[in-house]
Amino acid sequence: MEKSVPDLLERSRRVRELVIRMIHESETAGHYGGSLSCVDILVCLYFSSMKHRPNEPDWEDRDRFVLSKGHAAPALYAVLAEAGYFPIRNLWSFKKFGSTLQGHPDMKLVPGVEMSTGSLGQGLSVAVGMALAGKLDRKSYRVNVLLGDGEIDEGSVWEAAMAASHYQLDNLTAVLDRNNLQVSGFTESHMRIEPVAEKWKAFGWTVIEIDGHDPRQILSALGSADQNSVKPLLIIARTVKGKGIDFLENKIGSHSCTLTSEQFAQVMQRLKGTPPG
Amino acid sequence: MRKNLGEKSTRDAYGEALLRLGESDSRIVALDADLSSSTRTSKFAEKFPDRFFNLGVAEQNLYAVAAGMSTCGKIPFASTFAVFATERALNQIKQCIAYPALNVNIAATHSGFTSSGDGASHQGLTDMAFMRCLPNMTVIAPADATQTEKAIRAAAAHDGPVYVRLGKIDVPILFDPDSDFRIGRAVLVREGSDITVLVTGILLSQTITAAEIAEKKGIDVELIHVHTVKPIDREMLVRSATKTRCVLTVEDHSIVGGLGSAAAEVYAQYHPVPLTMVGVADVFGESGEIEQLYEKHGLTAVQIADKIRIAVQRK
Numbered sequence A: 001m002e003k004s005v006p007d008l009l010e011r012s013r014r015v016r017e018l019v020i021r022m023i024h025e026s027e028t029a030g031h032y033g034g035s036l037s038c039v040d041i042l043v044c045l046y047f048s049s050m051k052h053r054p055n056e057p058d059w060e061d062r063d064r065f066v067l068s069k070g071h072a073a074p075a076l077y078a079v080l081a082e083a084g085y086f087p088i089r090n091l092w093s094f095k096k097f098g099s100t101l102q103g104h105p106d107m108k109l110v111p112g113v114e115m116s117t118g119s120l121g122q123g124l125s126v127a128v129g130m131a132l133a134g135k136l137d138r139k140s141y142r143v144n145v146l147l148g149d150g151e152i153d154e155g156s157v158w159e160a161a162m163a164a165s166h167y168q169l170d171n172l173t174a175v176l177d178r179n180n181l182q183v184s185g186f187t188e189s190h191m192r193i194e195p196v197a198e199k200w201k202a203f204g205w206t207v208i209e210i211d212g213h214d215p216r217q218i219l220s221a222l223g224s225a226d227q228n229s230v231k232p233l234l235i236i237a238r239t240v241k242g243k244g245i246d247f248l249e250n251k252i253g254s255h256s257c258t259l260t261s262e263q264f265a266q267v268m269q270r271l272k273g274t275p276p277g
Numbered sequence B: 001m002r003k004n005l006g007e008k009s010t011r012d013a014y015g016e017a018l019l020r021l022g023e024s025d026s027r028i029v030a031l032d033a034d035l036s037s038s039t040r041t042s043k044f045a046e047k048f049p050d051r052f053f054n055l056g057v058a059e060q061n062l063y064a065v066a067a068g069m070s071t072c073g074k075i076p077f078a079s080t081f082a083v084f085a086t087e088r089a090l091n092q093i094k095q096c097i098a099y100p101a102l103n104v105n106i107a108a109t110h111s112g113f114t115s116s117g118d119g120a121s122h123q124g125l126t127d128m129a130f131m132r133c134l135p136n137m138t139v140i141a142p143a144d145a146t147q148t149e150k151a152i153r154a155a156a157a158h159d160g161p162v163y164v165r166l167g168k169i170d171v172p173i174l175f176d177p178d179s180d181f182r183i184g185r186a187v188l189v190r191e192g193s194d195i196t197v198l199v200t201g202i203l204l205s206q207t208i209t210a211a212e213i214a215e216k217k218g219i220d221v222e223l224i225h226v227h228t229v230k231p232i233d234r235e236m237l238v239r240s241a242t243k244t245r246c247v248l249t250v251e252d253h254s255i256v257g258g259l260g261s262a263a264a265e266v267y268a269q270y271h272p273v274p275l276t277m278v279g280v281a282d283v284f285g286e287s288g289e290i291e292q293l294y295e296k297h298g299l300t301a302v303q304i305a306d307k308i309r310i311a312v313q314r315k
Helices: A005-025 A032-037 A039-049 A070-083 A088-093 A123-136 A155-166 A196-202 A215-224 A261-273 B010-024 B042-047 B059-071 B082-088 B090-098 B127-132 B145-157 B201-216 B234-244 B259-270 B290-296 B301-312
Strands: A064-067 A143-148 A172-178 A206-211 A233-238 B007-009 B028-032 B052-054 B075-081 B105-109 B138-140 B162-165 B170-172 B187-190 B195-199 B221-225 B228-230 B247-254 B275-280
Touching: A005 A032, A005 A039, A005 A070, A005 A088, A005 A215, A005 A261, A032 A039, A032 A070, A039 A064, A039 A070, A039 A143, A039 A215, A064 A070, A064 A123, A070 A088, A070 A143, A123 A143, A123 A155, A123 A172, A123 B059, A123 B090, A155 B059, A196 A206, A196 A233, A206 A215, A215 A233, B007 B010, B010 B028, B010 B042, B010 B105, B010 B145, B028 B042, B028 B059, B042 B052, B059 B075, B059 B082, B059 B090, B075 B082, B075 B145, B082 B090, B082 B105, B082 B127, B082 B162, B105 B145, B127 B138, B127 B162, B127 B228, B127 B247, B127 B259, B138 B145, B145 B162, B170 B201, B187 B201, B195 B201, B195 B234, B195 B259, B195 B301, B201 B221, B201 B247, B201 B301, B221 B234, B228 B259, B234 B247, B234 B259, B247 B259, B247 B301, B259 B275, B275 B301
Parallel strands: A064 A143, A143 A172, A172 A233, A206 A233, B028 B052, B028 B075, B075 B105, B105 B162, B138 B162, B195 B221, B195 B247, B247 B275
Antiparallel strands: B007 B170, B138 B228, B187 B221
């Protein structure tokens, strides 16, 4: 898998194109905002950091990834398709009747999806289970999980955070997609989560804060898990909701919305013109 | 049936069965939410500390962790009281276990009125209703220690989620170790021609007595123990009712969503007959001795026998 930053940026650009086209072609309102905020994180995981085999999705030593914020399914589907888990053309069936690509990910239907998610606040617990199983089997695989910042309002996240620390799951990395917005508006206006780093530290986690759109910082943070001992790792990835669609960036309405045909054409044109790097 | 095999609670039988299963299969893991001394997963924990996980008082986390372990090849048994398993963690059980149809086994104790003195907050009177409505979920309520052992083995071997409903109190051991047990196959306890009585879980003993009382009054009861409430043994239920032309159900559970409802779903659609439901009539429980609670809700042998007498008159 490629490691160079320009390659990763170009991959992110392509994934953003796929995400936007996939949602637009579904002909329904879609989760542009939260899908686009986590693209760079997922690209760094699947195209550099994680050990995995797209042609052998059940390889038992693979690193795991759980998309706890399941509404970012378009980003996961696009990355999995780009990585070769299934054909790109499948993406155009997203959310359509009879499609394997449900509105939220279904592990039974999509190769590479490790857990069926969509109901928030559960993925970290699932990842804890995977990490415990890995320890039990003396496997070296890592378990990664992506949490939304609105999602951590769910109390069950904190049950899982406590358990991860109690069981010293140093094979577990959680990435918090800190795009500052939840459905109703800014997290800090609706349900304040700050000081979020201090909360996770108090729960016994190592916490790193990074720019979640900079591959260098993402890779460095993911890589630091290897030097980490005893504690699970939380990466607070500061991101922009809707990243890549200028008029949606950091906008309250970007959680779930539609694009007009003109907006779509304009957005795709601009993305093409974005030089890598 | 009705030999002197002693008494044992189904939770004790679960603890022993889990231990034996753990000895023969290293994939078995046990999880609990701070109640392992009560659910009897403590036996497994003592023998296999590495494969036992006490997740603390956190049921939502408990069941989603079990799901994650299952995806990595483990066969989890995750236990707490019936009320907490099915109500505190219902969405985790639905989203992470039932929807992906994982082999996660929910062994829940203190079901029905068996946590008697603890009152409504601790009595599991609606657990089968919650579990029964989840697609992919199998729901088993064993009658005794023998069936519990068999149910636990069957649950581990079954490729999908299983809810096993267990009790706190000692109940007579009714089945021989070599008795047949298959998920989805009800057990014909006694043949009869006047009424079909369906019972699930640990109320089998008093229902047998009720059938004997009814017999003295000239009513020939066909008694069927429905250990698997889902998928229910439709074939046996319909065959029996075709012969007897009336049915009565017995359960230590709300008649909303439990065995009575499951039987009604079968009979209304496939073989309409008069159906009488004996169980908890959509009310909350309360503190008391188990005998007092059974009496209040019509679950003693004498009361069941009387309901049988009335039910037969509905033909």
